[in-house]
Amino acid sequence: MTIRRLSVCLTVFLALLLSAPLHGAENPDAAAAPECLKGTVAKVTEGALALKNTSFPDETLPKRDISILLDKETTYFDGTKKVNRAALTPGHIVLVYCKMAGKERKAALVRIIGGKKL
Secondary structure, three states, X not given: OHHHHHXXXXXXXXXXXXXXXXXXXXXXXXXXXXXXXXXXXXXXXXXXXXXXXXXXXXXXXXXXXXXXXOOOOOEEEEOOEEEOHHHOOOOEEEEEEXXXXXXXXXEEEEEXXXXXXX
């Protein structure tokens, strides 16, 4: 009976050991989760938002200037109030929730949290 218990325990251990690396692959959307960036608006164009001194969720990355794509699906808020793209002006401090679109970041939501107000 002891040999049988040992073989069952060994089989269960091996099954758990081999399935552990596969556990992370079960949720492919985890890699596509939105990234939240904080920065100051430098320039707004029809298709892009330029941010300066941008902070990244990964604190090991230094602050830098970046450009984020904007499209018709991007939503804009000033605090909790929904606004349009025209409300974004240089000097606003914003949070941008974005996803990767190829090698570029595409904004899903832009929220004004401070800085210059109209």
